[in-house]
Amino acid sequence: MKQFDVIVIGGGLLGCFAARNLCRWKLHIALIEAREDVCTGISRANTAVIYPGYDHRPGSLKAKLTLRANARFGTLCEELDVPFSRCGSLMLSFGEKADEVLKKKYENGRMMGVPGLRLLSGREARELEPGLAPGVRSALYAPTAGTVNPWELGIAAAENAAANGAELFLNTRVLAIRQIADGYRIETDQEVFACRVVINCAGLQAERVQEFLLPSPVHIVPDGADYLILDKAAEHKPTHIVQYEPEDGGKGLTAVPTVEGSLLLGPSERENEIPFAVSEKGLAFVRERTESVLPDLDLGEVIRSFAAVRPNPQKGDGRSIVSFVIENPGPGFWSLIGIKTPGMTCADELGFYIAEKAAACLGAEGNEAFCPIRKGIRKARNMSPEQRGAAVRENPDYGEIICCCEDVTRAEVLEAIRRGAATLDGIKRRTGAGMGRCQGSRCQQKLLALLAQELGIPEDAVTKDGAGSELLGGGRHED
Ligand SMILES: Cc1cc2nc3c(=O)[nH]c(=O)nc-3n(C[C@H](O)[C@H](O)[C@H](O)COP(=O)(O)OP(=O)(O)OC[C@H]3O[C@@H](n4cnc5c(N)ncnc54)[C@H](O)[C@@H]3O)c2cc1C
Secondary structure: OEEEEEEEEOOOHHHHHHHHHHOOEOOOEEEEOOOOOOOOOHHHOOOOEEOOOOOOOOOOHHHHHHHHHHHHHHHHHHHHOOOEEOOOEEEEEOOHHHHHHHHHHHHHHHHHOOOOOEEEEHHHHHHHOOOOOOOOOEEEEEOOOEEEOHHHHHHHHHHHHHHOOOEEEOOOOEEEEEEEOOEEEEEEOOOEEEEEEEEEOOHHHHHHHHOOOOOOOOEEEEEEEEEEEEOOOOOOOOOOEEEEEOOOOOOOEEEEEOOOOOEEEEOOOEOOOOOOOOOHHHHHHHHHHHHHHOOOOOHHHEEEEEEEEEEEEEOOOOOEOOOOOEEEEEOOEEEEOOOOOOOOOOHHHHHHHHHHHHHHHHOOOEOOOOOOOOOOOOOHHHOOHHHHHHHHHHOHHHHOEEEOOOOEEHHHHHHHHHOOOOOHHHHHHHHOOOOOOOOOOOOHHHHHHHHHHHHOOOHHHOOOOOOOOOOOOOOOEEO
């Protein structure tokens, strides 16, 4: 039986950041993940926004953590060597009712101390973002909003946790949990673990994992969401995050100029529908909303669509829960159940919040040796010609391009595999190979060969995304 002080179940954004923050104390930590890689569940597909925090109830945990997280996000991304763009956001109104909603959000944000908020006229908004539809009446400008790539963030947190001593168990699914005299016994499909503290970050399965111990008062209903991605070369892309507050109070649109240079459009909302795949209806909705808000965009430049899955936490009576839900079903057992937006923005803060509770419960001492710094894979596309020349002299694999759309070299792919990529998606998420205009049609065969060679397996045993997509283990389903 493997013995730890703390076991974190689930290697999504929340689990990876819980593990990272637990390392700030002298603790023996394990992170257990059912899939072959971290961040393959909810955390894999989201809107990629780092929220400014004007939307939440003042004084709530969500409001406090979002404000703190937003202020610290630049520092966090420097520590973890993850690209972050503080591009600001514009929330648009096209009618009187939405004007009122924006005013309320503005007042709420000011009361909470969200920095730099401004209410703009339609003309001022179009000066900032010339591609906006002429009907814009007003806009709420939030300069502190930003964007980050969710999986780069999660992978970086997991690597930093591992470098600080947390042990990562992949392909290990928790099957049962039992309270024992001095903590918990956790049975998995690999081996048995014991620990004094459990942190349940199992995403869509957090309710099920908690029910290994006690019935959960919170139920997770998975909903679907669809997105489109426009190629980096597309013209008239906005430079700010553009959000649309519809006059009828329904679902709006978010357009995000991503850190990779593409434009993310979405999400649609599909209630109570099994989110196995993108829906034509959802994609049509995203297109229609985009045309009404950003009419100059050429939607012929779409290079990809994908579906995400939302955990919709509900009370027994079916009402949705807006606040962050942290259950404490047993001594030293915490469940982060159905953490929705802005869960990515707050992942590090939530991780610290829960790690502090775990450390207090165990009477753990601070770990002065904790190092928050992690270095990412050196990307050839970010190098100057001189740096690139030096990189090739040092390692000739930097001279061989594998993915020409995203300018990814053999050196980066090999480094991704060394760091744990075991599937085509694992490489894509670490290097960007296959994310460009041709969507991997030119590099996939080379990636397969490299994976097979490095992992010592036949090429036909290499998979796109490991165990395959499964609803309750999370997953992103692309067309
Ligand atoms: C559509 C959408 C858009 C969003 N947009 C934003 C945004 O723009 N900004 C923002 O701040 N937030 C956003 N969020 C919220 C954010 O993405 C989530 O809060 C965050 O990703 C939740 O991650 P998680 O770790 O809880 O879950 P997951 O990423 O799903 O991780 C849970 C992990 O647990 C593992 N697991 C499950 N069961 C077991 C088991 N029995 N044993 C071992 N492992 C197990 C799973 O395999 C999975 O990897 C969005 C969310 C959605 C759905």
